[in-house]
Amino acid sequence: MSKELIRLVNCTMAYDNETVLNSINLCVKDKEFLTLLGPSGCGKTTTLRIIGGFQKPTSGDVLFGGVRINDVPPHKRKINTVFQKYALFTHMNVFENVAFGLRIAKRPEKEIRERVSQALALVALKGFEKRSPSSLSGGQQQRVAIARAIVNRPQVLLLDEPLGALDLKLRKEMQHELKQIQQQVGITFIYVTHDQEEALTMSDTIVVMNQGNILQIGTPTEIYNEPKNAFVADFIGESNIIRGKMIRDKLVRFSNCDFECLDTGFAPNEDVDVVVRPEDVKIVEPSLGQLKGVVTSIIFKGVHYEMLVDTEDFQWMIHSTIPAPEGREIGMLLTPDDIHIMHIDKDNMPEGAEEAEE
Amino acid sequence: MKQHGSTFKGRHFFTIPYVVWMAIFVVAPLILVVVYAFTSKSGQLTLDNFTRMGSFWAVFTRSILLALIATIICLLVGYPLACALAREGPRLQRIFLMLIMLPMWMNFLLRTYAWMTILENTGLINSILSLLGLPNISIINTQGAVVLGMIYNYLPFMVLPIYSVLVKIDSSVIEAAQDLGANSYQVFLKIILPLSLPGVLSGITMVFVPSVSTFVISRLLGGGKNMLLGDLIEMQFLGSAYNPHLGSAISLIMMIIIVVCMMVMNRFGEGEEQAVIL
Numbered sequence: 001m002s003k004e005l006i007r008l009v010n011c012t013m014a015y016d017n018e019t020v021l022n023s024i025n026l027c028v029k030d031k032e033f034l035t036l037l038g039p040s041g042c043g044k045t046t047t048l049r050i051i052g053g054f055q056k057p058t059s060g061d062v063l064f065g066g067v068r069i070n071d072v073p074p075h076k077r078k079i080n081t082v083f084q085k086y087a088l089f090t091h092m093n094v095f096e097n098v099a100f101g102l103r104i105a106k107r108p109e110k111e112i113r114e115r116v117s118q119a120l121a122l123v124a125l126k127g128f129e130k131r132s133p134s135s136l137s138g139g140q141q142q143r144v145a146i147a148r149a150i151v152n153r154p155q156v157l158l159l160d161e162p163l164g165a166l167d168l169k170l171r172k173e174m175q176h177e178l179k180q181i182q183q184q185v186g187i188t189f190i191y192v193t194h195d196q197e198e199a200l201t202m203s204d205t206i207v208v209m210n211q212g213n214i215l216q217i218g219t220p221t222e223i224y225n226e227p228k229n230a231f232v233a234d235f236i237g238e239s240n241i242i243r244g245k246m247i248r249d250k251l252v253r254f255s256n257c258d259f260e261c262l263d264t265g266f267a268p269n270e271d272v273d274v275v276v277r278p279e280d281v282k283i284v285e286p287s288l289g290q291l292k293g294v295v296t297s298i299i300f301k302g303v304h305y306e307m308l309v310d311t312e313d314f315q316w317m318i319h320s321t322i323p324a325p326e327g328r329e330i331g332m333l334l335t336p337d338d339i340h341i342m343h344i345d346k347d348n349m350p351e352g353a354e355e356a357e358e
Numbered sequence: 359m360k361q362h363g364s365t366f367k368g369r370h371f372f373t374i375p376y377v378v379w380m381a382i383f384v385v386a387p388l389i390l391v392v393v394y395a396f397t398s399k400s401g402q403l404t405l406d407n408f409t410r411m412g413s414f415w416a417v418f419t420r421s422i423l424l425a426l427i428a429t430i431i432c433l434l435v436g437y438p439l440a441c442a443l444a445r446e447g448p449r450l451q452r453i454f455l456m457l458i459m460l461p462m463w464m465n466f467l468l469r470t471y472a473w474m475t476i477l478e479n480t481g482l483i484n485s486i487l488s489l490l491g492l493p494n495i496s497i498i499n500t501q502g503a504v505v506l507g508m509i510y511n512y513l514p515f516m517v518l519p520i521y522s523v524l525v526k527i528d529s530s531v532i533e534a535a536q537d538l539g540a541n542s543y544q545v546f547l548k549i550i551l552p553l554s555l556p557g558v559l560s561g562i563t564m565v566f567v568p569s570v571s572t573f574v575i576s577r578l579l580g581g582g583k584n585m586l587l588g589d590l591i592e593m594q595f596l597g598s599a600y601n602p603h604l605g606s607a608i609s610l611i612m613m614i615i616i617v618v619c620m621m622v623m624n625r626f627g628e629g630e631e632q633a634v635i636l
Contacts, residue, residue, distance in 0.1 A: 052537065054533055054536075073536070074533070074536045074537050075536045075537070075538075075539045075540055075541055076539075079537075080537055080538065081533075081534070081537045083530045083533070083534055084530070085528065085530055087528060087530040087531045087533065087534040088531075088534075089531065089534075089535075089549060090553070091552045091553055091555075100535070100538050100540075100548075101538035101539050104538060104539040104540050104544060104548075105539055148534075148538065149537075149538075152538065152539070
């Protein structure tokens with residue numbers, strides 16, 4: 001996983017003065033599972049369609065193996081797509097759907113038969129050859145769509161929220177299956193989703209987007225543990241985002257209390273966003289905590305309890321396996337490792353962040 | 359349970375007017391046609407009406423041939439039109455649909471009379487031709503004029519069903535085909551055409567059936583020289599040759615021809631989607 005395969009250079013997309021993509025730069029490496037993650041309208045699907053050739057960027061270049069492919073139509077790209085709504089051919093059976101690309105490429109009949117049955121085996125749909133797509137469940141239709149794309153052995157597979165229409169349990173199963181398929185066939189997957197959990201589960205690289213900009217590119221661990229700004233922190237998992245002031249390197253002040261942290265490189269007394277993951281807050285006796293608060297609500301979430309704790313100036317969300325009853329005063333303890341400091345990014349303020357700083 | 363039964367009965371009740379209507383105006387006349395076809399003037403059972411059919415062979419073949427030509431031309435003109443229409447923006451689509459439907463809101467006879475004045479030997483076309491110093495052409499009272507009349511009157515019935523099927527094809531299906539390597543020619547041949555087949559079949563039915571049985575168009579534009587099945591039947595009931603028994607027999611044969619045609623068509627379109635039958 002090293003060779004560069006696709007590169008977007010300063011790609012901009014605009015319709016009638018409305019900028020959908022704002023000069024993005026992106027590099028996709030060979031055989032990696034890359035996820036474009038962001039809320040709806042962030043430009044992730046547009047990015048995918050530009051790579052697939054269904055849209056031309058208003059300006060900027062698309063490079064495939066170093067060659068500019070802006071003007072290459074979709075049917076001439078070594079890229080296949082799995083569409084959001086499956087887009088199966090309802091007038092053909094499952095076999096013919098999967099065989100479509102091979103028939104267009106005029107492969108010999110014997111080869112078509114072999115490759116189609118391999119592809120169907122890969123998506124666990126052996127024996128469904130003669131069925132009509134409309135007689136299949138959503139999950140099965142999605143697998144046909146995947147088989148139809150990978151049977152052509154593309155170098156890149158584009159997936160546009162392919163699991164969006166499936167129920168939660170099926171979606172989780174398919175996430176693992178997709179990851180397995182990707183490792184088995186060894187091709188590059190570019191995956192679009194707004195579901196952060198999906199992105200964390202499957203990806204080698206996550207690209208977080210918002211309002212036509214790329215905010216951060218990194219591995220799931222990097223994105224989760226070291227979000228670059230409050231938006232990323234809030235979008236990837238849940239976060240407490242509180243306004244603070246950097247006193248000096250490795251010391252931040254918020255809620256009238258100084259905390260040691262690990263961050264450096266901020267101006268003295270710079271206003272910053274302080275991000276703390278709900279699961280990083282430790283509940284202790286009120287006298288032992290750095291902060292004190294009162295539990296205002298507690299919800300059982302399965303693996304943990306989700307508690308809202310009011311302090312003087314902020315409402316904290318805490319995830320813990322040990323419940324504290326409503327109305328109880330608790331202490332909260334934060335170690336330097338738990339505190340993430342971010343520059344204030346006014347353009348990409350997450351929803352709710354403004355309320356939180358009140 | 360009781361309530362369920364009573365509502366069911368109630369619903370049943372509502373169908374009675376239509377059942378009565380059907381019985382009086384559809385089933386009874388059909389029975390009468392069959393009875394007439396198999397009896398003679400004196401009221402005796404006979405097959406004479408059918409054995410005489412051979413002498414009308416020319417009319418049968420002409421009717422079917424002209425209707426077939428009109429249907430094929432309607433398809434060749436209507437399909438591309440429907441395709442172009444389905445691709446336009448919603449505003450333009452509405453305007454064009456309106457323009458296609460507009461003539462249908464005018465009286466059928468009036469429209470056909472209008473064509474007479476256009477095609478006549480001293481009509482619009484020939485006036486323009488002589489104005490330009492060109493020799494006159496005779497169009498009226500030819501088979502061409504009859505086919506023209508059929509196409510003009512029935513083209514909307516070809517365009518509309520095809521259009522309504524085409525607009526329902528999801529653009530992502532077309533993108534998927536392109537994505538899998540199909541060029542625009544292959545996309546049309548392998549995706550759009552098969553998916554629009556139900557519309558094509560109902561278009562063909564809706565043009566062919568009225569064309570094969572028309573008598574106004576052939577009377578007004580064909581000038582009696584090009585008698586069609588419709589004219590022949592009309593003559594037996596209202597015209598000089600008054601013979602309802604023979605007329606019924608011809609009608610029956612025509613019905614059988616149409617039913618057979620439609621059965622063949624539906625065999626073609628055998629799939630999940632059945633063609634809309636008139």
